[in-house]
Amino acid sequence: MEAADLRIIDLLREDGRISYTDLGKAVGLSTSAVHQRVRRLEERGIITSYTAQVDPAALGTPLTAFVSVTPLDPRDPDDIPDRLRGIAQIDACYSVAGDSNYLLRVRVGTPQDLEELLSRVRSQGGVSTRTTIVLTTPWE
Amino acid sequence: MEAADLRIIDLLREDGRISYTDLGKAVGLSTSAVHQRVRRLEERGIITSYTAQVDPAALGTPLTAFVSVTPLDPRDPDDIPDRLRGIAQIDACYSVAGDSNYLLRVRVGTPQDLEELLSRVRSQGGVSTRTTIVLTTPWE
DNA sequence: CGTGAAAGCAAGAAGGA
DNA sequence: TCCTTCTTGCTTTCACG
Numbered sequence A, B: 001m002e003a004a005d006l007r008i009i010d011l012l013r014e015d016g017r018i019s020y021t022d023l024g025k026a027v028g029l030s031t032s033a034v035h036q037r038v039r040r041l042e043e044r045g046i047i048t049s050y051t052a053q054v055d056p057a058a059l060g061t062p063l064t065a066f067v068s069v070t071p072l073d074p075r076d077p078d079d080i081p082d083r084l085r086g087i088a089q090i091d092a093c094y095s096v097a098g099d100s101n102y103l104l105r106v107r108v109g110t111p112q113d114l115e116e117l118l119s120r121v122r123s124q125g126g127v128s129t130r131t132t133i134v135l136t137t138p139w140e
Numbered sequence C: 001c002g003t004g005a006a007a008g009c010a011a012g013a014a015g016g017a
Numbered sequence D: 001t002c003c004t005t006c007t008t009g010c011t012t013t014c015a016c017g
Helices: A003-014 A021-026 A033-042 A082-083 A111-124 B003-014 B020-027 B031-043 B082-086 B111-125
Strands: A047-054 A063-071 A088-099 A102-108 A127-139 B047-054 B063-069 B092-096 B102-107 B128-137
Touching: A003 A021, A003 A033, A003 A082, A003 B047, A021 A033, A021 A102, A033 A047, A033 A082, A047 B003, A063 A111, A063 B092, A082 A088, A082 A102, A082 A111, A088 B063, A102 A111, A111 A127, A111 B128, B003 B020, B003 B031, B020 B031, B031 B047, B063 B111, B082 B092, B082 B102, B111 B128
Parallel strands: none
Antiparallel strands: A047 B047, A063 A102, A063 A127, A088 A102, A088 B128, A127 B092, B063 B102, B063 B128, B092 B102
């Protein structure tokens, strides 16, 4: 990938709402040229989306936790992600190599919410869980 | 928080580059009204930033891992986040309650890069590590 | 990749419920 | 306080060189 594209990606990661005009000034290209480059990056799947970052506490979910997930019966077909996909509190799901099969990052409001969520994950996913509470997030 | 603000936040999380005009149509308010609301959400720190999501593989970092971090000497002052902040490959740092003190999410290109990174984390952070490799990311 | 024109959008001022 | 409308200047988009 070219230097201009990398610079564009950097700037768009810093400020996803920057205008193509400013982007052009920053990389030394015309508005249309950067616009075209950005479109190509999007088409090639390099830039996948643009999102607003929101303070979880403001949305009523100040409590973050990581949940390690292991199937109760390892012989079952592994469709755990499909089984868990509908659960809104799970905001990331990683398939991992290690003690457990999956690692989930979840966000909830209170310890009670976490208890309910874990119970739902266990029954709906057919899994056992091991949970690690996040105290603070120095950066993300 | 009001329903309109929540709807605005939802839409901005889905598409961080949506125009205020479209946002206004979607929530049934004028352009200026939503614009004003968005600015207030930003000022109040509810919307913290806008970012482009980029495919890690395209940036040459297809390998994701979680690193549990424990201080070698628990009596030392705990400035581990400060010690690790400069390391670009660490893209999230969580202080956790559990076996270890911190959980890092890291992204690198190759197993060799991971080896180097872990060695740097250990020496620079004054910590021991336990690493879990991510195989796939069903969602994030 | 750049230019230029047309359409669309942002941002501020003024005024009303 | 929060909304709408209006106006001005930018930004985006697209056809073309």
